[in-house]
Every structure is written in structure tokens, then in C-alpha cells.
Amino acid sequence: MGVTLGIAIYFILWWTVLFAVLPLGVRSHHEAGVKPSDGVDPGAPVVPQLLKKAVITTVVSTVLFAAGWAAWRAGWISLDRLPMPYKSIQL
Numbered sequence: 001m002g003v004t005l006g007i008a009i010y011f012i013l014w015w016t017v018l019f020a021v022l023p024l025g026v027r028s029h030h031e032a033g034v035k036p037s038d039g040v041d042p043g044a045p046v047v048p049q050l051l052k053k054a055v056i057t058t059v060v061s062t063v064l065f066a067a068g069w070a071a072w073r074a075g076w077i078s079l080d081r082l083p084m085p086y087k088s089i090q091l
Contacts (some may be wrong), residue, residue, distance in 0.1 A: 009065065014058070017060050017064070021060070028042065028044065028046065029042050029046055030043065032046045
């Protein structure tokens with residue numbers, strides 16, 4: 001795996017984990033019993049805690065990426081082991 005491919009995989013993994021982490025611990029204005037100010041949706045989070053969620057996302061993504069990289073280096077994961085829906089063509 002080259003550096004560019006590793007960065008691309010980590011980037012995609014990071015965003016996927018972020019979308020999984022975003023709803024954790026969210027309390028809307030309605031749930032918190034706080035009256036939203038004018039122009040604010042009642043379902044909007046009172047305290048989104050984005051920095052905390054970014055740190056959690058980074059830690060989880062790094063652990064998952066390291067596990068995947070180690071599995072790839074050990075030979076447990078490879079493109080040759082994936083089932084292909086077609087037969088290879090000999091030219």
C-alpha cells in the first residue's frame with residue numbers, strides 16, 4: 001500500500017466514523033427543555049461537542065486503520081482473495 005492510497009483510505013474511514021459518532025450524546029432544544037432562540041430549529045443540538053467528537057473519530061479511525069493495515073501486511077487481506085464476479089481473460 002502506497003502512502004497516497006493509505007491517506008485516501010484513512011480519509012474515507014475518518015468521515016465514515018464521523019457520521020457514526022455525530023449522533024452520540026446529542027440533546028435537542030426540545031429534549032433539554034430549552035427554548036430555542038429565533039431562527040433556530042428545535043431539533044438542533046444544544047451543545048454539539050464537535051471537538052470531542054472529532055477527537056473520538058480520530059482515535060477510532062486510527063485504531064481501525066492500524067488494524068486493517070496490520071491485517072494487510074500479515075497477508076490476511078488481499079485483492080487476490082476477493083471473489084470476482086467474472087473469469088479472468090487471457091489475452
